[in-house]
Amino acid sequence: MxxxxxxxxxxxxxxxxxxxxxxxxxxxxxxxxxxxxxxxxxxxxxxxxxxxxxxxxxxxxxxxxxxxxxxxxxxxxxxxxxxxxxxxxxxxxxxxxxxxxxxxxxxxxxxxxxxxxxxxxxxxxxxxxxxxxxxxxxxxxxxxxxxxxxxxxxxxxxxxxxxxxxxxxxxxxxxxxxxxxxxxxxxxxxxxxxxxxxxxxxxxxxxxxxxxxxxxxxxxxxxxxxxxxxxxxxxxxxxxxxxxxLPRKSKEVTLFNGADLKGWEAYGTEKWYVEGGLLYCESGPDKEYGYLATREYYDDYDLTVEFKQESDGNSGVFIRSFIEEGVKVNGWQVEVAPPGHDTGGIYESYGRGWLIQIPDEKEDILKMGEWNTLRIKVLGDNVTTWLNGQEMVDFKDEKIGAGQGRIALQIHDGGGIKVAWRNLKLTTL
The missing domain is CATH 2.60.120.560 (Exo-inulinase; domain 1)
Structure with missing residues (x-):
């Protein structure tokens, strides 16, 4: 040993x-x-x-x-x-x-x-x-x-x-x-x-x-x-x-308890806090990238989150991600962004960049400043996303299929970002 x-x-x-x-x-x-x-x-x-x-x-x-x-x-x-x-x-x-x-x-x-x-x-x-x-x-x-x-x-x-x-x-x-x-x-x-x-x-x-x-x-x-x-x-x-x-057993998981950040781990100096039963991410004075990652891995699941972009709104939900070193989170991101910037698309945080963006005609599905519901289904090499009940992308990728890891919320660098989150729940598949 x-x-x-x-x-x-x-x-x-x-x-x-x-x-x-x-x-x-x-x-x-x-x-x-x-x-x-x-x-x-x-x-x-x-x-x-x-x-x-x-x-x-x-x-x-x-x-x-x-x-x-x-x-x-x-x-x-x-x-x-x-x-x-x-x-x-x-x-x-x-x-x-x-x-x-x-x-x-x-x-x-x-x-x-x-x-x-x-x-x-x-x-x-x-x-x-x-x-x-x-x-x-x-x-x-x-x-x-x-x-x-x-x-x-x-x-x-x-x-x-x-x-x-x-x-x-x-x-x-x-x-x-x-x-x-x-x-x-x-x-x-x-x-x-x-x-x-x-x-x-x-x-x-x-x-x-x-x-x-x-x-x-x-x-x-x-x-x-x-x-x-x-x-x-x-x-x-x-x-x-x-x-x-032995067979895998499905289970229901509530990722956010509405009271504190139990079950999550923060990386970086940006702000993550709970207020009024909501989970907030907010840019800090360093204006760098920040992440809040589940302490557990989730590989195959059907996830639903609600978010409201109170300022700027450049964020995202990482899937099958892992902590490489320091603040860096390595994986794939389902985009949460201001209007016109592909909310619901899939971006790779290293190497390939955008894997799939949403059709232009679906950009108006996002409701800036209001509550939105994002659903992400990850099963094997297939990722499907929905925004406010409408399918945004349905994408297959061998590298995603081979990945495993955490779910993580992101704060983009540049400052001025504030997003509220609630009702983060999933069913393992």
Whole structure:
């Protein structure tokens, strides 16, 4: 795991000896990397075929170059990775699932399984995006450990029940499982549940924002992502890696409670406040861009917001957006603008600019200085917008389809902007 790197570069012969003595050279005992007819019928699928690295690649890559290989029916980390390298991920993303695997560590071994990992050029390592089931030989690890770094933890977030922890020593096989079911999370070890928690609750965010992840704004927010295996400088073997996908559950969400900004995070120095049951955005003295983003991700949904442009009105609603650095929000914006400037159109905040503008004959649908209703439906690669009950654009885009992230309100730079918002509600799809 991301523990201080241990300076233990051994010669090739010693590495081979360590692997042999740790019992990592074989997936001995029984038939592995297969599914029973009952498992197939129940929806389980293998993530490792026992013979090849098909279905795996480097994190943020297109091929496999990291130090992993297949040895006697096992995926094996060679022990050449570090905090900055050694990560492999599945070709496919997963949202809700049961994930099970067998693992075997070397003496003092350090590895992990991460999920909901997001691949973007802005992230050089996966652990700033995806939670991790820690795999560690606590007893023989050479450095002092915090409790949140030990075997079975939800790394730097949730601790297991140690009374239930039954782990076979290094060189022996163990079976672990992660359950992620629409925010409900469980860690299992050798058939026993070690911990469970609910993601994205007030408690979850308090842990995220007060510990190791306080400077990793997107950690753990993704609702889907790739599965990741970690080589952290120690040989480790995996077999019988299998997954069963679980269905997504729809829910109704009220984004603004009419009283305060709970559930939102502000970026920049512009003004966001609640007054008279309304949410206001207003230019501050810096006259720069400002954003108010949901603390949670929302990917597929039907969103309705009401807005009134009291001054200028150059704003917008970002979809599937993420915080790149500082104040910068990266994603796609459904425009809210003064008359004649494409309210309801879709603009990309980086790269391509306008993706689709509204027809000129629909510019008079906006009612400046009055309440307007904006509806945004985001489903896969399709975004449809309506303003005051009339469709403005219906647009498909592969990049939007691959995106995920927060909903965010914007204040444009230049100053003089004041917009009121109310009734921000969505249904997840």
């Amino acid at each position: 991301r523990i201080v790197e241990v300076k233990k570069r051994m010669c090739g012969a010693l590495i081979v000896c360590a692997i042999f003595l740790g019992g990592l050279s074989s997936c001995e005992g029984g038939k592995h990397n297969t599914l029973t007819p009952a498992e197939v019928a129940d929806g389980w699928k293998l993530l490792f075929d026992g013979e090849t690295m098909n279905g795996w690649k480097d994190y943020n890559g297109t091929t496999l170059t990291e130090p992993w290989h297949v040895v006697d029916g096992c995926i094996q980390a060679k022990g050449e990775g570090s905090d900055a390298s050694g990560y492999i991920v599945t070709d496919k993303q997963y949202e809700n699932f049961e994930l099970s695997w067998d693992f075997k560590l070397s003496k003092g071994g350090n590895s992990g399984v991460l999920y909901h990992v997001v691949e973007r050029p802005q992230y050089t390592v996966p652990y700033v995006t995806g939670p991790e089931y820690q795999l560690l030989d606590d007893e023989n690890f050479p450095d002092e450990l915090e409790n949140w770094q030990k075997m079975g933890v939800d790394y730097a977030m949730h601790l297991p029940d140690l009374a239930k922890m039954k782990v076979n020593p290094h060189g022996k096989w163990n079976t672990a499982k992660i359950v992620f079911d629409n925010g409900h999370v469980e860690h299992w070890m050798n058939g026993v549940k070690l911990l469970e928690f609910e993601a994205w609750t007030d408690d979850w965010f308090a842990r995220k924002n007060s510990g190791k992840w306080m400077n990793a704004p997107e950690y753990g927010l993704a609702r889907k992502g790739v599965i990741c295996l970690q080589d952290h400088g120690y040989p480790a073997s995996f077999r019988n890696i299998k997954i069963k996908e």
